[in-house]
Amino acid sequence: MQKFDFTNKVAVVTGGGGGIGRAVSLKLAEAGAKVVIVDISEDAGMVTVNQITTQGGEAIFIQTDVTKEEDIQNYVQTTIDRYGKIDIFLNNAGWEGKISSLVDYPTEEFDRVMSINVRGVFLGLKYVMPYMIAQKSGAIVNTASAAGLQGTPNLAAYGASKHAVLGLTKTAGFEGAIHGIRVNAVCPGPVNTEMMCSIERGFGKGDPEAALISRKAMAVKTPTGRYAKPEEIANLMMYLVSDFSTHIIGQQFVIDGGLILT
Numbered sequence: 001m002q003k004f005d006f007t008n009k010v011a012v013v014t015g016g017g018g019g020i021g022r023a024v025s026l027k028l029a030e031a032g033a034k035v036v037i038v039d040i041s042e043d044a045g046m047v048t049v050n051q052i053t054t055q056g057g058e059a060i061f062i063q064t065d066v067t068k069e070e071d072i073q074n075y076v077q078t079t080i081d082r083y084g085k086i087d088i089f090l091n092n093a094g095w096e097g098k099i100s101s102l103v104d105y106p107t108e109e110f111d112r113v114m115s116i117n118v119r120g121v122f123l124g125l126k127y128v129m130p131y132m133i134a135q136k137s138g139a140i141v142n143t144a145s146a147a148g149l150q151g152t153p154n155l156a157a158y159g160a161s162k163h164a165v166l167g168l169t170k171t172a173g174f175e176g177a178i179h180g181i182r183v184n185a186v187c188p189g190p191v192n193t194e195m196m197c198s199i200e201r202g203f204g205k206g207d208p209e210a211a212l213i214s215r216k217a218m219a220v221k222t223p224t225g226r227y228a229k230p231e232e233i234a235n236l237m238m239y240l241v242s243d244f245s246t247h248i249i250g251q252q253f254v255i256d257g258g259l260i261l262t
């Protein structure tokens with residue numbers, strides 16, 4: 001059986017301290033890539049770096065707020081200074097924002113969610129792609145969501161932001177293709193990470209019992225009866241940045257245990 005081989009590849013993973021980002025970073029490192037972990041949380045990012053180095057892999061951490069243009073320029077430039085190229089880019093950092101009906105949704109919260117999930121993804125593409133264009137190769141996966149494909153009550157900003165990520169994916173896919181760059185998106189349903197715990201707490205309005213009920217309700221709606229494991233999303237990302245997917249461009253891949261079919 002053929003295996004993923006990313007020997008001598010350089011990968012940048014935003015949100016690399018989070019559930020999905022950590023899972024894909026560990027897999028990339030295990031397959032031979034040098035991994036640059038980008039996250040706003042130094043503690044979380046360093047946990048990923050330490051797990052990779054303990055397993056004999058290579059990783060560095062660059063603290064970044066993806067809403068800040070100078071921070072994005074810094075992680076791109078630091079990666080280039082250190083490794084000379086970026087082969088793989090997981091544009092993955094994200095934030096769920098508040099759980100609230102649209103009419104009650106605080107405007108400043110809307111702006112913050114859009115800033116992390118859309119501006120952050122846009123800036124990542126804007127500053128990473130020129131290096132990939134120069135080297136005439138590169139693979140990018142933007143993390144969207146099933147919430148980018150359908151209406152999601154009480155997550156107005158999050159849903160809007162993930163629809164926008166798919167729009168950016170299509171433009172970047174189109175523009176990147178002639179330069180040998182492939183840009184695609186993944187659209188996970190609920191995944192067992194801190195983000196879903198936070199969403200459950202939001203639906204539970206601070207009551208742990210209600211949060212648990214909300215988790216069970218969401219899991220029961222899914223044909224597989226459970227949330228995805230972060231590693232399952234990471235497996236799809238690995239395929240999309242590998243040479244097994246060389247003719248796939250500008251696409252969005254739902255990975256939700258069949259939830260969208262219900």
Ligand SMILES: NC(=O)c1ccc[n+]([C@@H]2O[C@H](COP(=O)([O-])OP(=O)(O)OC[C@H]3O[C@@H](n4cnc5c(N)ncnc54)[C@H](O)[C@@H]3O)[C@@H](O)[C@H]2O)c1
Nearest residue numbers: 015017018019020040065066093094145188190191193195
């Ligand atoms: N968990 C799910 O159910 C789910 C479903 C669909 C899509 N997603 C998407 O997957 C991606 C990863 O989420 P996750 O589930 O691993 O959640 P997570 O909360 O475990 O990880 C998110 C990471 O992003 C980082 N981050 C947040 N704001 C940032 C900022 N301004 N700058 C830099 N880093 C920042 C956090 O510190 C965290 O490490 C997100 O884009 C999320 O929207 C998650």
